[in-house]
Amino acid sequence: MYNFIIIFGFLFLGLILQRINGFPVRIYKQINTIVIYICLPALALYYIPKIEWSNNLLFPIGVAWITFSGSYFLFNYIGKKRAWSKKLIGCLIITAGLGNTSFVGFPIIEALYGEEGMKTAILVDQPGSFVILSTFAILVASIYSTGKPDGLKIVKKIAFFPPFLTFLIACLMNYLNFDFHDYVQALLQKAGTIMTPLAMLSVGLQLKFDRRSQHWRFLGMGLLYKLILTPAVIYLLYVVILQQHSKMIEVAVMESAMAPMITASILASSNGLKPRLSSMMVGFGIPISFITLVFWYFILQL
Numbered sequence: 001m002y003n004f005i006i007i008f009g010f011l012f013l014g015l016i017l018q019r020i021n022g023f024p025v026r027i028y029k030q031i032n033t034i035v036i037y038i039c040l041p042a043l044a045l046y047y048i049p050k051i052e053w054s055n056n057l058l059f060p061i062g063v064a065w066i067t068f069s070g071s072y073f074l075f076n077y078i079g080k081k082r083a084w085s086k087k088l089i090g091c092l093i094i095t096a097g098l099g100n101t102s103f104v105g106f107p108i109i110e111a112l113y114g115e116e117g118m119k120t121a122i123l124v125d126q127p128g129s130f131v132i133l134s135t136f137a138i139l140v141a142s143i144y145s146t147g148k149p150d151g152l153k154i155v156k157k158i159a160f161f162p163p164f165l166t167f168l169i170a171c172l173m174n175y176l177n178f179d180f181h182d183y184v185q186a187l188l189q190k191a192g193t194i195m196t197p198l199a200m201l202s203v204g205l206q207l208k209f210d211r212r213s214q215h216w217r218f219l220g221m222g223l224l225y226k227l228i229l230t231p232a233v234i235y236l237l238y239v240v241i242l243q244q245h246s247k248m249i250e251v252a253v254m255e256s257a258m259a260p261m262i263t264a265s266i267l268a269s270s271n272g273l274k275p276r277l278s279s280m281m282v283g284f285g286i287p288i289s290f291i292t293l294v295f296w297y298f299i300l301q302l
Contacts, residue, residue, distance in 0.1 A: 014204015064128025071097030090144025
């Protein structure tokens with residue numbers, strides 16, 4: 001219950017601060033920097049060295065890759081059939097194809113499944129969502145905005161992306177069966193715990209609701225894919241077809257149902273891929289996802 005109070009408390013605090021005249025709303029950029037450069041790397045270095053590898057770990061790792069691949073093929077097909085602009089197609093591929101598996105996902109998974117659930121959530125996020133964001137999402141953004149991808153720029157973004165670098169270090173530590181001293185682990189854990197209030201405050205500061213937008217139909221299609229179709233596919237594949245029943249699979253399905261990623265929306269907007277629609281995917285996707293996540297959680301308990 002405490003974790004849910006933190007989640008909704010800081011979310012609403014961010015929404016309230018937005019409405020205070022003179023409050024520096026853009027402080028969310030500094031908050032995001034702290035989360036990306038400190039909290040996420042700390043969580044990777046704390047949890048990943050403790051994970052015991054098995055082939056079952058491919059299930060959570062595969063969630064983000066299945067989601068993004070499906071988004072690419074689906075919106076490419078529909079977009080070309082209905083003669084959508086390349087920028088609209090690119091926007092939906094990126095924003096519907098990447099889930100908020102860390103900023104929103106980590107606090108919710110920690111609240112529902114505790115520390116064991118976080119180990120799985122890290123696998124969905126680090127080698128999944130953030131690796132895709134750093135590689136294929138940047139490639140899609142470049143192609144669908146200008147048509148000329150910058151290979152060198154992509155390589156640089158991957159090479160200097162802190163969560164990706166610490167993910168590689170943490171994987172090496174796991175392989176070498178090495179972990180930090182207890183004091184360092186305690187420090188990493190503390191750094192990770194501040195992520196929940198900071199992330200939700202950042203989300204609250206960025207939520208925007210544009211009622212006059214002309215993108216409602218596309219918003220509906222994007223959120224239908226991300227919040228309903230994607231977790232349905234993961235559930236059907238993992239639980240029904242492959243007959244996997246474990247907390248790891250539950251976390252994987254829940255992470256697949258998370259709202260669109262804030263960073264993916266920023267990536268799409270910064271490349272001119274329908275900035276208003278990109279903002280709406282996050283602004284409406286996050287509050288709606290709180291409802292759809294309850295639905296998927298109860299489905300998993302059946």
